[in-house]
Amino acid sequence: DGGITQSPKYLFRKEGQNVTLSCEQNLNHDAMYWYRQDPGQGLRLIYYSQIVNDFQKGDIAEGYSVSREKKESFPLTVTSAQKNPTAFYLCASSKVVDRGYTFGSGTRLTVV
Amino acid sequence: AQKVTQAQTEISVVEKEDVTLDCVYETRDTTYYLFWYKQPPSGELVFLIRRNSFDEQNEISGRYSWNFQKSTSSFNFTITASQVVDSAVYFCALSEVDSGNTPLVFGKGTRLSVIA
Numbered sequence: 001d002g003g004i005t006q007s008p009k010y011l012f013r014k015e016g017q018n019v020t021l022s023c024e025q026n027l028n029h030d031a032m033y034w035y036r037q038d039p040g041q042g043l044r045l046i047y048y049s050q051i052v053n054d055f056q057k058g059d060i061a062e063g064y065s066v067s068r069e070k071k072e073s074f075p076l077t078v079t080s081a082q083k084n085p086t087a088f089y090l091c092a093s094s095k096v097v098d099r100g101y102t103f104g105s106g107t108r109l110t111v112v
Numbered sequence: 113a114q115k116v117t118q119a120q121t122e123i124s125v126v127e128k129e130d131v132t133l134d135c136v137y138e139t140r141d142t143t144y145y146l147f148w149y150k151q152p153p154s155g156e157l158v159f160l161i162r163r164n165s166f167d168e169q170n171e172i173s174g175r176y177s178w179n180f181q182k183s184t185s186s187f188n189f190t191i192t193a194s195q196v197v198d199s200a201v202y203f204c205a206l207s208e209v210d211s212g213n214t215p216l217v218f219g220k221g222t223r224l225s226v227i228a
Contacts (some may be wrong), residue, residue, distance in 0.1 A: 033215055040121070042203065042220035050213075058215065088155065101216060103149075106174040 002027045006104035007090050012112050019074045023091035028094045032074035035092045036060060037088040049074055050096060078109065087112050114139045116206050118219035125194050126227050133189045135204030135223045143209040147216065151201040185194045192225045
């Protein structure tokens, strides 16, 4: 079955460490997105990519980095520069012209 | 700039009651899409509906219905005869087309609790 896979489901990080969240899709979607969810804040866009080897910053890109080397994959790195990284991270994908997003099941990151 | 407001942070209803979740949006575009998503406790967002700005027909799907009114920039969602399984966080979202197929902008969500 087609879908989006995010891994791991839970991730613990020590302060000062970089961590990478995985997002893989087999839907043949062109566009991929990363959102951050905090309690009471809704979903806020971190980065998005509409084609391979190209991506754009969202509203809260500081302290994060991404790559899009393959159509199926859009990993997110949370760097040590991100001051408050504890949150729930959601990856999504869509066809460019079809704006229905398919979401992954999320990764809950906790800084310890 | 585009913006989505869900003024209701939390709503509690007793099972079988009807409930309406409000969504007000702001955009300068003529062409745009509106969405509703459901987020159950598992965390994954589930797509409920997409509506384009030129289609103001109300839509009904089972116990769910949506009322789109451009005059008031609202896209409200009603659940009829609510059930415990409807308990979730519901998000309204907007994507602008004229501005270049912008990514979805979400409201802050409404947490619905249906009590048996």
